Amino acid sequence: MYYFLQQLINGLTLGAMYGLIAIGYSMVYGIIGMINFAHGEIYMIGAFISIISFLLLGVLGITWVPLALLLVLILAMIFTATYGWAVERLAYRPLRGSFRLAPLISAIGMSIFLQNYVQILQGANVKPLPPQVTGGYVLGTDGGFTVQISNIQIIIMLLTVVLMVIFSTIIAKTPLGRAQRACEQDLGMAALCGVNVDRTISLTFVMGAALAAVAGLMATLYYGVIDFFIGFLAGIKAFTAAVLGGIGSIPGAMLGGLLLGLVEAFWSGYFTTEYKDVAAFGILVIVLIFLPTGLLGKPEIEKV
């Protein structure tokens, strides 16, 4: 039982990070119908900006952890969002109205470019960050096994909940969110209503990138090491999460992320760590075969 509880905590932590990245895939797919394969790299850049920010703050003498965390969070979101914006502006917007595959190919190119760009700038070595947030709580002991929840896990889950509430409110209640939903449902009609469609799409990339940056920061704090290649696997996992939840749906992306995190944690906990990626991608295959619209996705049928 305690062992189960521990896997649950680990799974939710992992799932929260997948979910935050998955939202970026889902939002972009919803609005322009493309899979932004460079999104995993945006997450990786978020992680690098986080680590660089921590080092800079250390040099400046800001070492009080809560303040440092907050500042790094803000810096990572701003700078990563700029990358997200630039990727859309340079690699996707010029191809809008072109054939369907063009932006997809461009996205793969962007992904390779960003990996190499970070590798050249930062080197190929693994970058360590000394633990910033330590400690935790023991929830119970059963024989030799202790169930723990670390402070960083608490932070990851709380921050995810807070961000989800903020983002859901933006999407549901603000003019920007309304414009985004309108673009998702009928891009041409949104323009006829006076929506600046290009700007709305840009802001969607910015929002997705900001969330990926938070996931990048979380991964940096949680694992303590990053390198230029982490975006690849995380990106594909998050894409799986988005498909599992129903691509285009934001609650679906979060749900898909959490489920995927749980599957990985339980698989690793009860079977073997080595095949956890097989489990994750096995889910992708099964979902695509039996439930192509995902758990919360909507079928493409409209009443005329």
Place this chain on the structure above:
Amino acid sequence: MLELRQVHTHYGRIEALKGITLDVRKGEIVTIIGANGAGKTTLLMTICGNPRASAGRILFEGEDITRLPTYEIVRRGISQAPEGRRIFPRMTVLENLQMGAVPNGERYFAEDVEKVFSLFPRLEERMHQRGGTLSGGEQQMLCIGRALMARPKMLLLDEPSLGLAPMLVQQIFRSIVEINRTQGLTILLVEQNAYQALRIAHRGYVLATGSVVMEGEGRELLASPEIRAAYLEGGH
């Protein structure tokens, strides 16, 4: 108010509009009639900049809007109730109206929503329902209401009678005349239902395969033998 001068539009290699010249004056209802595929919808969409005219000029209140992006054209005061109504299906009626009000934001929202509801009381009853669940007639009302929310100087209507029961068609046309009379709104109306359209229009243009083949006053066109033969046969 709106002037088109030798406007051409292409879809790839296909030329959909072959040099359209027409005028709409302030306060008028002008109708464009013509068979399927004559280019009526393309004409309205070209005025809104999507697709863009490949040649010619479009002037609105003296300003050249040919190269402006769609949202800028809308913000200049041209609203469209497009073909197929294109209601946002997963938004409520109220949210659809909020989308119509995008050029003005929240400023006149409460006041304008009241106006739309008094014009189409059915929409008030359906306020919190999703657009996709409305009937065809209700969607058409919502579509026109949404266009009015922008406080346009000019309203473009594309086939508002399409797929509606005759009773509803009458009601929609009455509303169009009412908007024109009471608010002085200039209207450019595209219709296949030539009889109804010409009856309420001050002037009309007949479009055939991308060109204007005839123009004149509504009553004049209604009486013309060619029009009767080509568009009113089996009439109403």
